[in-house]
Amino acid sequence: MSGPLHRRIYADLERRILSGDWAPGQRIPFEHELTAAYGCSRMTVNKAISELAGRGLVTRRRRAGTFVAQPKAHAAVLAIPDLRAEVVERGQAYGYRLLERRERDAATEEESDLARDGRLLDLACLHSADGAPLALERRLIALSAAPEADRVDFGVTPPGSWLLDQAPWTEAENRIAAVEAESAEARLLGLKTGAACLRVERRTWRDGQGVTRVWQTFPGDRYDLIARFSSRGDRR
Amino acid sequence: MSGPLHRRIYADLERRILSGDWAPGQRIPFEHELTAAYGCSRMTVNKAISELAGRGLVTRRRRAGTFVAQPKAHAAVLAIPDLRAEVVERGQAYGYRLLERRERDAATEEESDLARDGRLLDLACLHSADGAPLALERRLIALSAAPEADRVDFGVTPPGSWLLDQAPWTEAENRIAAVEAESAEARLLGLKTGAACLRVERRTWRDGQGVTRVWQTFPGDRYDLIARFSSRGDRR
DNA sequence: CAGTGGTCTAGACCACTCA
């Protein structure tokens, strides 16, 4: 574990909460105790806990302390799409082609944010169903989080399916937008330039550590996303 | 304006950005300049700007400075989006116009599925933020589930906001797709025909009984959806 | 009313990056 100290403290506390080591409702150590435990100033501990509070993992009460939050009743699930499984489930023939594979260092700040040690696997691939292109995928994998990835033949195994098995996530963020296909994308997807496409950008973390970041572009007329929610907390 | 100083600084900077006073891409004052302007320490200014960066309003580059980010509206899929609340929270002026209102019987099998007794309220309206069209909305409301709806003046109250208060849901399904704007849609949204749009179709139920079904069409370049998940339940 | 978190200061060193 590397990076700023407040980040390490954050990850450390988050892990204990997500693992259930610290149960919901339980008080976590006071700031001054954590200050002693990590050997740093109170500001640094405070920054880490404020981040936890901002994400809703803890609630803070003056005079009383900081407590692990109750998991929200409104559980919601948008399945992390495993394209291969989806296509197969629909009874279609799944096709997959690796377009590019590179191992390299993180080049931008955002990429460094994903991979602390800086090593990335940079992939591009194309998914198809019954021969028709279904999604163009660009994916970055943090090798620090999934070191085995550099021995996997992604010419055969789609990275999404592999990661789902190998590197379980604890947090994910999906960003969904409508975009017009650029010429290169359009050619690979068999569309006209400018055709409406759905772009899903997903970042996943395990215990505060970035695992993967992926951009998937779907032809608008061949794919839509379905998200089901229930306020009762069932996971369908 | 009251509250903590870092909060006031945040609100101040946010206002200048959202109002367009500081344009996207423009560099905002350096931290040490703001320190002088507000007569406080750098930590305090830093906290305010970090908050802006966290919310995506600015991007920060070492040695270069802090810059106003390109604006993009976004919303969590997890929350049942209340457009009015979202727009207001971003500090923008919310605008609303009712385009059509009809009370009628369910005509298709799908519509009968929504409204058990067959009576429907059929609405069309347009949402805008700071005068720019944000979403075109077509909505069906089952009068059996929300009988008070036929006495509400939806020329003033957006139906989504009203329903959220009056008819709590227990289940919801979102269907998200990318579509090309048809000519009538494009005209109302101020787009070119064929421009990429995000279409969200949402159906909600209360205890197995259909409540409402809505189609919202967003300009692809002005809106995207964000969904955050944690394997422990949804956050934020 | 004592102890918590909330906030703030006035410094400091560092990594990075642009000029």
Add this chain to the structure above:
DNA sequence: GAGTGGTCTAGACCACTGG
């Protein structure tokens, strides 16, 4: 190389609130 943001310190006072 110089100046930015990133981080951290070792204090401080305050508001709130639970005991």
